[in-house]
């Protein structure tokens with residue numbers, strides 16, 4: 303749902319937006335596989351288990367709130383993307399969605415590459431042993447230190463985002479005696495989000511060099527003239543949570559147009575194109591994302607068709623899914639603290655986390671679902687809003703949900719599809735302690751990111 307779907311703003315969400323559900327689901331205990339990780343199921347006792355472990359035991363051992371990540375699901379999604387794109391393409395996981403050393407090792411083992419967009423992400427990737435040639439460095443304002451560390455480490459790709467950066471990376475590489483492989487990020491004039499995309503000439507945003515007006519072509523000319531840079535291809539990333547492939551079609555056509563121009567002007571056929579990430583996932587059962595093999599076929603067909611029409615050899619394709627890999631693999635486990643019934647409106651259910659562990663609802667009006675997971679219930683559905691414990695009325699986790707009317711303090715709730723952009727965007731607002739990420743697999747659970755402590759907070763506060 304976009305912000306424009308709430309003309310009165312998020313404070314006035316008591317009027318359900320048009321097209322939004324109004325009736326409770328048939329079975330409040332059901333766990334829709336479209337939004338839950340693959341090993342999540344209710345046990346005979348009615349509680350929910352993941353990776354063979356009861357969530358009540360996980361809450362007991364690791365506390366709440368906690369992100370619970372299904373490692374088998376994560377690995378299966380990596381393999382699905384890897385297999386779908388095959389040997390002639392590369393899948394780069396976008397680390398900004400969620401990154402930790404364990405995740406880097408899983409990616410390495412499953413044959414994926416890794417996008418990083420900061421020195422911190424690069425340090426994590428290198429610390430966990432990702433081969434540098436399988437790392438790509440992104441960002442619209444990489445510092446000279448970040449560039450130097452990446453070049454020194456030998457990253458396989460730096461994606462150039464501005465004229466200043468072309469000069470900066472060239473300078474660093476020359477000083478280190480390296481020839482650095484680079485791509486140029488272009489803005490193709492496609493703004494894609496969920497079911498719509500807009501194709502325009504210009505884009506009013508900070509990333510990339512515009513195809514329109516010749517900035518991108520000028521960037522190519524400059525990079526080709528620099529000995530210390532090896533231009534391997536063109537990069538484009540058009541948006542997020544995209545379901546409709548039409549935006550990629552326009553983007554691919556325009557990128558191939560630039561490759562054609564480059565061949566005609568410089569006599570060079572660039573060997574790679576990267577079409578970015580942004581593929582959507584199901585946050586609610588109404589969302590209907592494409593499978594990796596459908597995406598691979600659609601993108602492969604588009605690129606092949608455009609290249610054949612232009613008389614170009616088909617370049618090596620890469621894609622950069624973040625959300626589509628890690629998003630569905632995790633849920634956030636909360637404990638209910640208080641309930642407040644507002645007569646004729648809804649019941650506010652307060653949990654022990656909130657906007658510090660999931661900012662997406664407040665920031666993007668993101669929609670989520672929620673389920674009672676410590677037991678099943680036959681009680682009537684109750685229109686609810688799940689809110690956090692922060693000192694802010696916009697602190698909403700799930701805006702509209704039906705929960706059983708016998709919900710009580712101490713019950714455990716889980717919000718699915720929180721693997722992407724939740725822990726990675728978590729904050730210490732109100733001096734909240736950021737929750738752990740608990741990975742579960744085959745009856746084993748371990749923290750891959752531990753819970754923050756008050757000591758962690760005070761360590762940064764140097765008095």
Ligand SMILES: *Cc1c(COP(=O)(O)O)cnc(C)c1O
Nearest residue numbers: 396539579580581622623624625
């Ligand atoms: C954010 C980003 C991605 C990943 O986006 P998802 O929506 O998580 O798939 C990929 N590439 C670039 C350049 C990005 O900025």
